[in-house]
Amino acid sequence: TQLLEQSPQFLSIQEGENLTVYCNSSSVFSSLQWYRQEPGEGPVLLVTVVTGGEVKKLKRLTFQFGDARKDSSLHITAAQPGDTGLYLCAGESRDDKIIFGKGTRLHILP
Amino acid sequence: DAGVIQSPRHEVTEMGQEVTLRCKPISGHNSLFWYRQTMMRGLELLIYFNNNVPIDDSGMPEDRFSAKMPNASFSTLKIQPSEPRDSAVYFCASGAFYEQYFGPGTRLTVT
Numbered sequence: 448t449q450l451l452e453q454s455p456q457f458l459s460i461q462e463g464e465n466l467t468v469y470c471n472s473s474s475v476f477s478s479l480q481w482y483r484q485e486p487g488e489g490p491v492l493l494v495t496v497v498t499g500g501e502v503k504k505l506k507r508l509t510f511q512f513g514d515a516r517k518d519s520s521l522h523i524t525a526a527q528p529g530d531t532g533l534y535l536c537a538g539e540s541r542d543d544k545i546i547f548g549k550g551t552r553l554h555i556l557p
Numbered sequence: 558d559a560g561v562i563q564s565p566r567h568e569v570t571e572m573g574q575e576v577t578l579r580c581k582p583i584s585g586h587n588s589l590f591w592y593r594q595t596m597m598r599g600l601e602l603l604i605y606f607n608n609n610v611p612i613d614d615s616g617m618p619e620d621r622f623s624a625k626m627p628n629a630s631f632s633t634l635k636i637q638p639s640e641p642r643d644s645a646v647y648f649c650a651s652g653a654f655y656e657q658y659f660g661p662g663t664r665l666t667v668t
Contacts, residue, residue: 478655489561489648489659490600497655535600539654543613545590549599 450474451538451548459554463525468551470536471518477539479519481510484533484550526555559583561660563649569666575637578663581630582651590657591624591634592648600648606632639667 452471460466470479478497482490494503496512496519503510507530509522523530535550562581570576582589590605604614606626614624621640626632636643646664650657 480655480657482659487661489650489662490657491659492656495655543654545602545605545654547592547600547602 451536451546453534453536453548453551455551456549457552457554459556460526461556462527465522465524466526466553467520467522468534468553469518469520470538470548472538473517474538474540475516477516477541479512479516479539480537481519481521482535482537484535485531490533490535526553528555528557531555561649561651561658563647563660563663565663566661567664567666569668570639571668572640573638574667575635576639576643576665576667578634578647578649578665580632580634580649580660582632582649583658584630586651586653586658588651588653589626589632590650591632592650592659594646594648594662595644603634636665639665641667643667 454469478495480495481493483493484490494510499514499516501512507524511520531554533550533552535547537547539545564579588607591603592600593603594600601616603616604624605612609626622636624634644667646662648659648662650659652658
């Protein structure tokens with residue numbers, strides 16, 4: 448069974464701090480997505496990474512896909528209260544399956 | 558542009574009743590996905606359609622669950638009979654595997 452393990456499960460930090468959350472698997476993925484979900488809403492796509500080693504930036508968010516395409520990280524610089532939410536990673540496997548991690552619940556304290 | 562539309566937003570029903578959840582995907586999107594989200598299991602793919610045809614229903618938990626997509630602009634997820642363990646938020650999404658647009662979800666409570 449393919450799994451995506453996200454860590455940490457919960458993270459509460461002060462506004463202005465930096466943080467990194469992780470998405471790990473023993474399986475190789477064709478692509479990997481990061482979503483953010485706020486309470487009462489559906490997940491919203493932040494980024495898709497496809498190439499091993501790929502780095503994408505979205506303002507203060509930096510996403511990296513592992514060289515072997517088995518893992519990914521999301522780094523947030525100078526976190527703001529608006530970054531609060533559930534961050535989900537999702538992988539598209541080679542056999543056309545889509546798998547979501549259980550997410551990292553991030554809370555930025557003002 | 559309207560996003561993915563789901564109805565109802567909330568559904569409370571009694572055990573044994575039939576429940577039908579509805580979804581209107583974004584116009585032009587060829588794929589539609591149904592998910593279930595719980596605290597314990599996270600977000601799970603139940604079934605997805607491509608060009609209105611069910612491609613993979615391996616995530617459908619049991620025969621009580623069925624999904625249809627009669628045309629490109631409408632899909633339903635039906636649970637019959639419903640059970641308390643079906644209580645969850647059900648999401649519909651459209652787009653592609655690598656770029657999905659989610660609806661606001663239907664919160665189902667089965668008592």
